[in-house]
Amino acid sequence: MKHGLERLGQLLDRHVVGHDEAKSALLLALVCREHIYLEGPPGSAKTRMAELAARGAGLGFFFYQMHRDTRLAELVGDVVLERRPLAAGSGERIHQAIEPGGILTADVCVLDDISRAPGEALNVLLRVLNERKFGERPIPLLCAIATSNPLRDEYYNEPLDPANLDRFALQLKVSGLIQSGDRAQARELVDRFADGSVQEQPEPQAVLSRAELDAAHAELARIEVPAAEKDRLVEFLRRLVVDYDCDETNSLLTDRSFLVKAVKLLRGRAFLAGRARVERGDLAVLSQMTTFRVPEEVQLKVPELIGEITA
Amino acid sequence: MKVPELQRLSEHLDRVVFAQEPAKTGLVLAILAREHAYLEGPPGSGKSALARAAADAVGARSAELAFHRDASAAELLGELHLRRELRGSRERIAIERALGASAEAELLLLDDLSRAPGEALGLLLRALAERRLGPHALPLETAIATAGAPDLESYADPLEPGALDRFAIQVRMHGLLAARSFSTARAFLDRELAARATPAFDRATRHALQRRAAQLPFEPAARAALLRAVERLTRAAGAEPALFSDRSFARAAPAVLRAHALWRGGDRVQPEDVRALRYMLARRLPEELEGEVGALLEQAIREPAGTESSAPGARPAAAADRSGGAPAPGDGPRHTLPVESLEARQLSLAAVAPVASARGDEGAEVESLLRALAGRLERGAVRRGEDAAGAPRSFRRMRRLEEMLDADPVDAALFSEGRLPSGARVYRRERRNAGGALAVLRDVSASMEGRLASSAGQVVAGLVRVAARRRMRLGYVEFNHEAERFAADGAFFHRRYRRALALARRSRAEGRTNYEAPLRAALGELRGCAGRERHVVLLSDGMPILGDPNVRNERALAQRLGVKVHTVFLGLGECPKVLDEISRETGGLRFEARHAPGGRVTLRERGERR
Numbered sequence: 001m002k003h004g005l006e007r008l009g010q011l012l013d014r015h016v017v018g019h020d021e022a023k024s025a026l027l028l029a030l031v032c033r034e035h036i037y038l039e040g041p042p043g044s045a046k047t048r049m050a051e052l053a054a055r056g057a058g059l060g061f062f063f064y065q066m067h068r069d070t071r072l073a074e075l076v077g078d079v080v081l082e083r084r085p086l087a088a089g090s091g092e093r094i095h096q097a098i099e100p101g102g103i104l105t106a107d108v109c110v111l112d113d114i115s116r117a118p119g120e121a122l123n124v125l126l127r128v129l130n131e132r133k134f135g136e137r138p139i140p141l142l143c144a145i146a147t148s149n150p151l152r153d154e155y156y157n158e159p160l161d162p163a164n165l166d167r168f169a170l171q172l173k174v175s176g177l178i179q180s181g182d183r184a185q186a187r188e189l190v191d192r193f194a195d196g197s198v199q200e201q202p203e204p205q206a207v208l209s210r211a212e213l214d215a216a217h218a219e220l221a222r223i224e225v226p227a228a229e230k231d232r233l234v235e236f237l238r239r240l241v242v243d244y245d246c247d248e249t250n251s252l253l254t255d256r257s258f259l260v261k262a263v264k265l266l267r268g269r270a271f272l273a274g275r276a277r278v279e280r281g282d283l284a285v286l287s288q289m290t291t292f293r294v295p296e297e298v299q300l301k302v303p304e305l306i307g308e309i310t311a
Numbered sequence: 312m313k314v315p316e317l318q319r320l321s322e323h324l325d326r327v328v329f330a331q332e333p334a335k336t337g338l339v340l341a342i343l344a345r346e347h348a349y350l351e352g353p354p355g356s357g358k359s360a361l362a363r364a365a366a367d368a369v370g371a372r373s374a375e376l377a378f379h380r381d382a383s384a385a386e387l388l389g390e391l392h393l394r395r396e397l398r399g400s401r402e403r404i405a406i407e408r409a410l411g412a413s414a415e416a417e418l419l420l421l422d423d424l425s426r427a428p429g430e431a432l433g434l435l436l437r438a439l440a441e442r443r444l445g446p447h448a449l450p451l452e453t454a455i456a457t458a459g460a461p462d463l464e465s466y467a468d469p470l471e472p473g474a475l476d477r478f479a480i481q482v483r484m485h486g487l488l489a490a491r492s493f494s495t496a497r498a499f500l501d502r503e504l505a506a507r508a509t510p511a512f513d514r515a516t517r518h519a520l521q522r523r524a525a526q527l528p529f530e531p532a533a534r535a536a537l538l539r540a541v542e543r544l545t546r547a548a549g550a551e552p553a554l555f556s557d558r559s560f561a562r563a564a565p566a567v568l569r570a571h572a573l574w575r576g577g578d579r580v581q582p583e584d585v586r587a588l589r590y591m592l593a594r595r596l597p598e599e600l601e602g603e604v605g606a607l608l609e610q611a612i613r614e615p616a617g618t619e620s621s622a623p624g625a626r627p628a629a630a631a632d633r634s635g636g637a638p639a640p641g642d643g644p645r646h647t648l649p650v651e652s653l654e655a656r657q658l659s660l661a662a663v664a665p666v667a668s669a670r671g672d673e674g675a676e677v678e679s680l681l682r683a684l685a686g687r688l689e690r691g692a693v694r695r696g697e698d699a700a701g702a703p704r705s706f707r708r709m710r711r712l713e714e715m716l717d718a719d720p721v722d723a724a725l726f727s728e729g730r731l732p733s734g735a736r737v738y739r740r741e742r743r744n745a746g747g748a749l750a751v752l753r754d755v756s757a758s759m760e761g762r763l764a765s766s767a768g769q770v771v772a773g774l775v776r777v778a779a780r781r782r783m784r785l786g787y788v789e790f791n792h793e794a795e796r797f798a799a800d801g802a803f804f805h806r807r808y809r810r811a812l813a814l815a816r817r818s819r820a821e822g823r824t825n826y827e828a829p830l831r832a833a834l835g836e837l838r839g840c841a842g843r844e845r846h847v848v849l850l851s852d853g854m855p856i857l858g859d860p861n862v863r864n865e866r867a868l869a870q871r872l873g874v875k876v877h878t879v880f881l882g883l884g885e886c887p888k889v890l891d892e893i894s895r896e897t898g899g900l901r902f903e904a905r906h907a908p909g910g911r912v913t914l915r916e917r918g919e920r921r
Contacts, residue, residue: 042473043556065437081404081721112437113473149473176557178541187538189561194529194537194580 004208005031005216005272011056011204016045017192018177018185024272025170025288026053026145030108031216032268034261035129035144035167037114037292040174042149047112050145054108057213058206060140062106066117075125076134077101104134107142107210114146122164129167142213144168166252169261171291216271223267224277232283232309233262239305240290244298252293262289280310313576316520320368320511327364327508328357329499330487336574337482337590338365338455342418342517343524343570346563347439347454347477349424351593352484358457359422364508365455366418369517372450374416378426388434388444389414404721414444417452417514425458425470436477452521454478470594476556479563481593483601524573529565529580536582537564540611544588547600547607554595567591582612683900683916703738710734747844748804749778750786750833751811754851754881756824757791763881764818766904767850770879771815774848779808783844786836787811790829791822792857796836803836824851826889827858830865830876837874845874847899851890852882861889866896875899886917 005027012023022038026049029036038046054061064075078099085092103109103125111125128134132141146168165171177185237258240246246253262285269282287302294302317339324335334350334357341348342365350358366373389411395404413419419439438444442451456478458470475481487496512520541564545555565580571587572580589604596604709718709726714737718726722735751774753767771787778785784804787797796803797814830849837845847869854860869876877899878890886903894901901917 041556042476042554043558045557065434067434078405081725083402083404085400149471176555178545178555178557178560181545183538183542186541186557186561187534189557190534190538190565193562193565194534 004212007207008053008056011207012049012052015052015204016049017189018182019045019049019174021288022046022049022172022174025172026050027272028265028268028285029143029145029170030057030213031271032169032220032261032264033142033217034169034265035146036170036172037165037168038145038147038172038174039150039292040147041176041179044174044176044179046147046174047110050110050112050147052204054110054145056204056206057108057208059107059142059208059210059213060105062102062109063112064102064109065112066114075103076128077104100134100137103128103141103144104137104139107140109141109144111144111146113148115148126164126167165292166254166257169257169265170288171293172288173291220264220267220271222276223270225263225266226277229266229278229280229283230263232280233258233266233286236283236286236306236309239309240294240298244294244301244305246294246298250295251298257289257293262286265289283310314520314573316512316516317574323368323508323511324361324364326505327368328361329502329504330492330495331357331361331484333590334358334361334482334484335365337480338362339574340567340570340587340590341453341455341480342369342371343521343573344479344563344566345452345521346479346566347456348480348482349456349458349475349478349593350482350484351458351460353460353486353489356484356486358484359420362420362422362455362457366420367508368511369418370510370513371418371452371517372416373418373420374412375420375422376413377422378424388438404724410444410447414447414449417450419451419454421454421456423458424456436474440477472554475594476554476559479559479567480590481595482590483593483598520573524569525566527569527572527577527579529569530582533568533580533582533584536585536612536614537568537588539614540585540588540608543607543611544592544596544604547603548596559591559595564588564591585612683902704741705739706736707739708734709737747846748784748786748837749774749845750788750804750837750847751775752788752790752794752829752833752847752849754824754849754853755789755791755819756822756853757820758824758882759852760820763852763904764820766881767852768815768818770848770850772812775808775811775815779806782806785811786833787814788829788832789814789819790825792825792828793822794825794828794832796832823856824853825857826851826855826860826862827865830862830869834865834868834872834874837872838868845872847874847876848879849876849890849893850879850881852880853884854887855889860887862893866893869893869897878902880904880917891917 008030009023009027012026016023025036028034030053038050040046051063054063076098078101080097080099082095082097083092084095098104114122117125128139128141129144132139144167177189237253240251240253265285266278266282269285270276270278273282283306284303286306287299290299290302320339321335324339328335334352337350338348338361340346350362352358363373363375389409394407395402397403438449439451439454442449460483487493487499541555541560548555567587567590568580568584571584572578575584577584586608588608592601592604703717706719717740718735718737722731725731726735751771753771755764759767775785777783784806785808786803786805789795789797797811798805826849830847833847837847855862859865874897876893876897878894878901880886880890880901880903882904891901893899903917
């Protein structure tokens with residue numbers, strides 16, 4: 001069962017140099033059915049990774065480039081008007097209907113440049129992502145992968161509001177290999193393109209299926225979370241709130257994310273490592289949850305904090 | 312030695328556009344490498360003519376998109392149509408996108424790209440990058456965008472980094488006259504230029520050339536040189552490395568180098584092909600560094616393998632070159648970069664003496680200060696207001712019939728059939744309103760020399776940009792023993808951001824420090840200036856020697872007016888207490904520069920930190 005996910009990991013490694021953290025987070029998101037948000041500068045392989053993960057997982061796949069004019073219809077299918085004549089000569093009825101498509105029929109969706117979309121479209125998205133249903137109709141969506149450029153002046157984007165951001169359990173910052181000065185990886189990347197081998201590569205084939213992912217997800221519930229790890233999780237949250245002054249005004253430490261989703265992600269980590277129980281090392285995943293949920297200066301200290309707690 | 316077809320291509324281009332070699336070469340490389348290109352230059356420098364000529368000369372099917380303020384995704388990607396069809400007894404009305412001529416083009420010309428509202432481009436640029444529009448694969452090989460130089464005072468928003476990064480090739484063009492190339496200008500008068508270029512070859516030949524370029528082997532030495540060059544360039548770019556993306560420099564650069572190898576008639580990519588990087592840099596490096604690029608690349612090419620790690624040596628060498636060292640020998644990078652244009656440009660800004668460009672390490676540090684200040688200035692400072700010339704932000708009901716042009720298509724159709732008595736939905740267009748006032752007070756006393764002056768210059772330039780983005784009114788004072796105000800159009804607070812930027816580059820250091828004079832001058836102006844968001848940034852390096860050292864009157868006045876005074880201490884010794892007190896009393900931010908060993912300057916917030 002795990003093999004499909006392993007193959008997907010290999011596929012990502014084959015196509016993308018570096019970015020190990022983002023790659024494993026993508027796998028985790030797929031197996032845990034959580035949404036993931038990747039933020040980074042242009043040209044740092046965000047979209048590429050998202051697309052590869054979605055395609056390689058062999059799932060119904062919807063890619064959408066968010067933009068300023070994004071309309072509801074583009075996300076959920078076609079909005080059409082229907083005119084229907086009423087009983088002989090008594091007039092007609094016009095109504096608006098949605099022919100489901102896009103996010104309503106996909107297993108995985110990639111929402112590129114999410115911070116560019118107007119609030120109007122995002123509000124619908126928020127509800128759909130959270131409830132995984134549209135109106136009364138359940139949708140097959142497993143996982144939404146959103147990408148965004150950094151929220152800075154020269155980009156015409158606006159920060160996601162906290163409610164939208166909280167839908168994405170996993171949140172990562174991605175940076176370019178060249179920009180981050182990673183010489184060895186930059187060299188590997190240049191070599192790939194200088195060899196010309198990349199251009200020949202075919203589009204990836206699916207290495208996983210929905211059935212396999214469903215089975216993996218069912219497996220999660222059987223993974224044991226020892227009391228000691230639960231204690232550590234709560235200790236981590238306590239330290240954030242008490243020692244680092246994280247509260248409603250500056251942070252998003254919601255019960256939903258940190259008492260429900262965090263546990264699921266811990267299990268997911270254990271599952272991907274082939275274990276039947278959560279170990280303390282799995283707590284590292286918490287730093288991928290706090291990324292944009294705590295103030296930046298606190299986030300810098302989170303890995304250290306996790307280190308202290310798991311020592 | 313050159314490939315005959317490419318030789319012919321040069322000749323055909325020369326018949327239509329005179330001179331402008333960097334731009335011509337850049338376009339040829341883009342077409343050979345199947346990458347997108349961006350040409351930036353002043354009006355009338357031949358950008359569009361050259362783009363069209365290139366399309367014709369390589370025998371490509373081309374289409375042209377003209378950009379303007381209201382260019383919308385729909386317009387760029389194909390019109391939206393209403394389609395009505397009968398299904399049984401029902402009629403279905405849906406919106407569909409009709410593919411336009413641009414979907415057929417092999418070479419797409421994007422004219423005046425900078426006129427498009429920043430955000431409308433996202434979709435188009437994705438289509439360009441993937442050469443795919445929804446389910447349709449596009450035959451697109453190269454898109455050539457032209458744009459005017461970004462200008463703080465112009466109405467167009469500058470293109471964002473993500474958009475620019477889609478264009479691997481980026482060349483800045485200079486008018487012959489502005490670049491003071493008078494002899495070339497004279498020669499221009501003797502030339503008869505054709506209106507349109509004739510094809511130098513056909514599609515099959517073009518594709519064969521592209522394949523040939525893509526298959527050229529890449530020498531390991533050339534890879535090493537490419538990496539060295541990218542490393543040097545990122546370091547030179549300093550604070551703004553956003554555009555040194557993996558996409559451009561790991562993925563596109565090898566293709567561009569291959570094209571360059573073919574262009575010069577080589578049979579493999581060699582270290583010298585790293586020179587092609589110069590055609591990728593217009594908006595990736597600050598303009599001030601344009602003159603140094605050649606030397607930087609030559610160093611990367613020549614540096615023998617195995618010494619990459621000795622990179623720190625690069626900086627002094629580059630600096631020596633800048634301060635008048637001999638230009639690189641050989642066929643040299645310099646003849647293609649119109650160096651003389653730099654002086655001309657700076658002269659045209661204002662009659663101020665330019666200082667050597669500040670760059671590198673300190674740049675990165677100044678960034679943190681600017682971010683903090685920008686955050687403070689931004690808070691509640693700028694409200695968006697409805698404005699017919701603004702960017703569309705959301706929908707509202709139509710108020711006047713002429714707004715139909717800006718209406719949602721379905722609504723418009725229904726309204727036109729009389730089915731929507733309340734009117735169609737139209738875009739609400741908004742733009743940022745004036746966002747308060749900012750006075751920058753810069754110490755130019757004798758101790759503000761060299762590195763300090765350049766740090767101060769960067770801070771001032773950054774503040775001017777922050778003000779420009781927020782449409783804040785700006786005042787600028789230089790002070791030593793006395794304060795010198797710089798008025799524009801007779802007013803102290805103004806929006807002549809470009810002029811203020813030119814002033815920021817100026818370096819002078821004389822006289823002694825006096826805080827009273829500049830604060831009094833700025834507060835006096837702020838007193839008569841409405842609005843809640845009023846800020847003063849005081850940059851200084853030392854103790855006030857003249858005037859009231861405690862500036863009691865001014866502190867009281869600032870508090871009474873509710874003006875926030877932010878202080879930046881750039882000096883070597885202890886920060887004068889008075890700076891702390893001013894900031895604390897007025898709710899301003901406090902920064903100081905620290906001088907680390909090795910000559911680095913770092914800026915950080917002063918005072919108590921938790």
